[in-house]
Amino acid sequence: NWVMWNDRYVKEEEIMISIEDRGYQFGDGIYEVIRVYEGSLFTAQEHIDRFFASAEKIGIVVPFTKDVFHKRMYDLVEMNEVRTGQVYVQITRGAAPRAHQYPDSSVPAVITAYTKEVARPLTQFELGVAAKTIEDIRWLRCDIKSLNLLGNVMAKQEAIQANCFEAILHRGDRVTEGSSSNMYGVKDGIVYTHPVDNYILNGITRSVVKESCQRLRIPFVEEAMDLQDLSTMDEFFLTSTTAEITPIVEIDGNSVGSGRPGNITRQLQLAFEEKIALNEPS
Ligand code: PMP
Numbered sequence: 001n002w003v004m005w006n007d008r009y010v011k012e013e014e015i016m017i018s019i020e021d022r023g024y025q026f027g028d029g030i031y032e033v034i035r036v037y038e039g040s041l042f043t044a045q046e047h048i049d050r051f052f053a054s055a056e057k058i059g060i061v062v063p064f065t066k067d068v069f070h071k072r073m074y075d076l077v078e079m080n081e082v083r084t085g086q087v088y089v090q091i092t093r094g095a096a097p098r099a100h101q102y103p104d105s106s107v108p109a110v111i112t113a114y115t116k117e118v119a120r121p122l123t124q125f126e127l128g129v130a131a132k133t134i135e136d137i138r139w140l141r142c143d144i145k146s147l148n149l150l151g152n153v154m155a156k157q158e159a160i161q162a163n164c165f166e167a168i169l170h171r172g173d174r175v176t177e178g179s180s181s182n183m184y185g186v187k188d189g190i191v192y193t194h195p196v197d198n199y200i201l202n203g204i205t206r207s208v209v210k211e212s213c214q215r216l217r218i219p220f221v222e223e224a225m226d227l228q229d230l231s232t233m234d235e236f237f238l239t240s241t242t243a244e245i246t247p248i249v250e251i252d253g254n255s256v257g258s259g260r261p262g263n264i265t266r267q268l269q270l271a272f273e274e275k276i277a278l279n280e281p282s
Contacts, residue, residue: 002079004072004089004113006063009079012114021110023092026100027148029110030054031090034073035241036082036115040281044070046204047241051089054145059102060093060109073113080115086242089113090147118242125269128249128261129165131238133227134158136169136176136199143198155179166238168251171199174224178238181246182206185225186235186264195222205239212271218264235262245269 002009022028032051035042048066055062062069073087091111096103138151155167156179167179176194177183182203184193191213196202213220230236234257236248245268247261256262261269 001115002076004076004111006108006111009076015112017110017112018095020098021092021095022103023090023110023147025098026093027146027150028058029060029090029092029147030058030145031088031147032145033241034087034089036077036085036087037276037279039077039081039083040279041073041077041087042276042279043204043208044073046207048073050145050202050204051091055091057141057144058093058146060091061105062091062111063109076113076115082115082117084119085115085117087113087115092147121243121246124165124246125244126261128247130163130250130253131166131168131178131236131248132159132162132164133175133230133252134167134169134179136171138169141198142176142200143196143202145201152179165246166243166248168230168248170227173227174199175227175230176200176224177203178240181238181240181243183225184209184237184239185230185233186237186262187229187233189264190219190221191264192221192223192225194224203239203241205241205244208272208275209239209245209268212268212275216267216271218267233257235265237261237265237268245272 003012005015032047034044034047048070052062091109094107094109096107134155159167166181168183169176175183177200184191194200210220230251236256238246247265249256249259
């Protein structure tokens with residue numbers, strides 16, 4: 001497989017990353033994961049826009065235009081003949097003698113990207129998963145898709161150790177998002193999810209779901225759920241690029257609604273399938 005290393009495509013073994021790369025030492029960089037269905041990038045422009053937006057928020061200048069960047073992602077998928085999988089791409093503030101402050105702007109950013117095959121988790125879509133509520137101890141700029149994922153990593157680990165698929169993070173009483181997903185509850189036919197602000201990552205899958213709700217006339221209310229209200233929800237689900245729309249059927253050991261994926265979740269999954277089926281080569 002080919003990997004992208006700044007403006008070159010090389011074999012993975014040829015990549016050399018400095019021990020003083022700021023991504024390695026400080027997590028000083030940002031990333032994206034873009035889905036590939038049937039050899040085509042899915043919602044590529046949205047991911048590219050978010051990549052550039054995250055970089056800008058931390059003062060990293062991407063040394064390509066968005067169009068060139070898009071073409072690079074496209075070429076990588078082609079070269080590696082990815083069918084159903086993903087592209088991971090990250091940019092760091094580059095390598096410089098270790099010091100917290102940003103180095104001189106002449107230090108070039110370091111971009112790497114690689115692809116892999118990743119199957120769609122179809123069984124999970126049908127059966128749903130369990131989740132565990134965990135206090136959200138992350139920083140206050142969760143809108144940035146930062147390489148610094150320690151808070152997310154620790155929350156996911158705690159969930160996995162409790163035999164759960166994902167953590168439902170909450171700041172005090174307010175439910176924010178998952179460790180690597182956005183979270184939604186459904187009550188009396190209304191979908192609730194945290195508003196887009198600094199407490200969550202503005203998920204691309206979230207945007208797709210919001211659009212589907214509008215089209216299907218399902219009320220989509222962007223208000224944080226109260227932790228105490230989780231047990232009263234009829235349905236619950238999470239979204240992410242790789243987990244798509246995954247029903248949550250158990251929270252902290254208690255069944256959600258009937259304990260099976262709900263109707264609205266199903267409708268949104270179907271709408272998502274349709275969007276994948278219409279995915280244009282890009
Ligand atoms: N929140 C967090 C913290 C995430 O890591 C992710 C996965 N990228 C998401 C939400 C979902 O975003 P998306 O739908 O763009 O994958």
